[in-house]
Amino acid sequence: MKHSLHTTAFACALLALTGCASLTDSRTAEINLVALNDLHGNLEATKFTYAGVGQKNERTVMAGGIDTIAGALKAWRGEDKDLLLVGAGDMVGASPALSAMWADEPTIAALDLLGLTVTSVGNHEFDQGRIELLRQQKGGCASPRPDKACRFDGRYDGAKFRYLAANVIDANTRKPILPAYEIAEVKGVKIAFIGTVLKDAAEVVAASGIAGLQFGDEADAVNRLLPELRKEGVGTFVVLIHQGGRTPSEYDKQYCGDLEGEIVPVVKKLDPAIKLVISGHSHKGYLCKVDGKLVTQAQMGGHMMSRIKLVVDKQTGNVVDVSARNVVIAQGDYAPEPRAAAYLATVRERSTRELAKPVARIAVPIVKRSDDDESPLGNLVADATLFAGRPFGAQIAFMNRGGIRQNLEAGADNVVTKGQALATLPFANTLVVMNLTGAQIRTVLEQQWVADKVEVRGLLQLSEGFTYKYDLRRPEGARVSDILLDGVPLDDNASYRVAVNSFLAEGNDAFPIFAKGTNRADTGIRDVDMLTSYLVRKDQDNKPAGLAPAQPRIVRIR
Incomplete structure (x- = not known):
């Protein structure tokens, strides 16, 4: 050639x-x-x-x-x-x-x-x-x-x-x-x-x-x-x-x-x-x-x-x-x-007018993306994913750390602009909602450590109400315990509606279980749009987004 x-x-x-x-x-x-x-x-x-x-x-x-x-x-x-x-x-x-x-x-x-x-x-x-x-x-x-x-x-x-x-x-x-x-x-x-x-x-x-x-x-x-x-x-x-x-x-x-x-x-x-x-x-x-x-x-x-x-x-x-x-x-x-x-x-000049449009007020000047098991921004984006997926029956949302590009920063009076939201979620992934069994969700969580890839990818970020514990001293495939949804133990035999972005939905980031989800609804809602809609709703409810949850969603047993 x-x-x-x-x-x-x-x-x-x-x-x-x-x-x-x-x-x-x-x-x-x-x-x-x-x-x-x-x-x-x-x-x-x-x-x-x-x-x-x-x-x-x-x-x-x-x-x-x-x-x-x-x-x-x-x-x-x-x-x-x-x-x-x-x-x-x-x-x-x-x-x-x-x-x-x-x-x-x-x-x-x-x-x-x-x-x-x-x-x-x-x-x-x-x-x-x-x-x-x-x-x-x-x-x-x-x-x-x-x-x-x-x-x-x-x-x-x-x-x-x-x-x-x-x-x-x-x-x-x-x-x-x-x-x-x-x-x-x-x-x-x-x-x-x-x-x-x-x-x-x-x-x-x-x-x-x-x-x-x-x-x-x-x-x-x-x-x-x-x-x-x-x-x-x-x-x-x-x-x-x-x-x-x-x-x-x-x-x-x-x-x-x-x-x-x-x-x-x-x-x-x-x-x-x-x-x-x-x-x-x-x-x-x-x-x-x-x-x-x-x-x-x-x-x-x-x-x-x-x-x-x-x-x-x-x-x-x-x-x-x-x-x-x-x-x-x-x-x-x-x-x-x-x-x-x-x-x-x-x-x-051509971009400033569009990017400077205000979206909503958040609770803090900056919501950070960190390398910890869960981050304030990871929680926020997962919650926004769940919010956008609720009309499609979503009960749980996952977010991959790599899909969050950088911190969510606000300007004067903690107001986020369109440009700042786009900088955080620039990939234009769309929202997909699917059915997974409790057993499949458990497998997803266990797959976070397959071949120690967690060191590269980071743990999946979780939506509000979904929690679990893990212990890396236990053998591969048996590290996760105490999986709860709204305080109720996950039932391996039950079916749950799960919301993820289209990248994860295709089984990427070495999570093939997501590609096996049934009753799939590709909503066409872009990641940045679900984020801005969530920020607007929280601001309208006078509960600006961005504060860390009172209790951790991921607990490591040491």
Whole structure:
């Protein structure tokens, strides 16, 4: 699957790394890259707290924002006109309202403005399904989000950059749904960028949107392409992978050897000819070495970018050296680029009026999303889910922690705006109500610890009136006890009406029981709409939402 680019068409690459001794001579070429991952539609700067090597105290700055990112790229392009800007997925999806309310079209346009050449897909590129991903690439207004698509400019022409997905296969055609790779020619050197998404993407994406797709092993998908690419005269291979890891090392440590997580076995399986892996997904900043390969990631939200230098033998096309550093994109460090700043101002102006509309008053200035067994915001959203499901007979509601993007913040007089509600629930999941037996509900609760996935997902959040206890000292499958609904023990043989979002209803997040629910009612009510309706009702009843319940709903026996 051949796709070739020439840098004169894209104006994308970056300068040699400051402070690094040049290894280039007439026989070698220095190729400079900038890598961005997990932007998640963050067009504006947000708070970022960090500490680098040798820094005892953390700093908190406003970082990112397309105007400042563009300013940094402009400065770096001034030092190397052959600049390649590349991505590692999740450029859109789970986005702030400024982007999400327009089907993320402003972010796609902003990435074009930045000069992005290629990016792997991430799992969030599939949030709205295959059809929407292909629309975002190719353009058009036929969208599963008709209330948002083409509403910003009245038309949408698609992305100028290329999405890559070497390991996402159409089950019928047995071919990738998007190009597997892109070849760029820079300074006489051919570079192949190969893109993949995590093979477990199907576990974190709504099943209905990816029906008929298969997500294969990342390393296998990459390795099988190399013979084809070598025939094209390529000797330099860069993997853009939406999969990540973690390390206790600082974001700018060169080069850590303690990277852990799902990315590590993938890198170890890659062909030795691959010297650079640009990663994402875990929202960590790192520069690490795994089996002689440099593995980078630049946190998320545009807070930092990775500056990478490849030294390539021009005769063989092989990489002889690779180095990198992560740079925090703090506001004030780079002058905003005028065109990007003007575009951001336009997006803000068109969005502010709608987003600023007041919804309702809450009891506190902020309702927090935490990593505890239950959180104030988890309780609130579960209660809102139950509230919206009551007309369909709902008795119990569950909410997955990953479906809550960020804290629910209020403005003056503790009034929540439409934009603040959208920032909390940006996924546009819909409400589904179904019948489950008591035994099935018990199984759902026990499945929270299958293969210790609770460490990744967090416990399901529960609606008011539903409680249980658990003891992790007990064997798997027998950890839950004292399950009560309104003070009455759950009956394994009885049937209960359960409300969840459409993501959970399809059995995602490794809860297959939800997909077996009967008498299903897909209400079509969006998550943010059920939240705002609940907030309005509580405010009207003069009992603003947001206070912690008097008694915990989940009790751990220690």
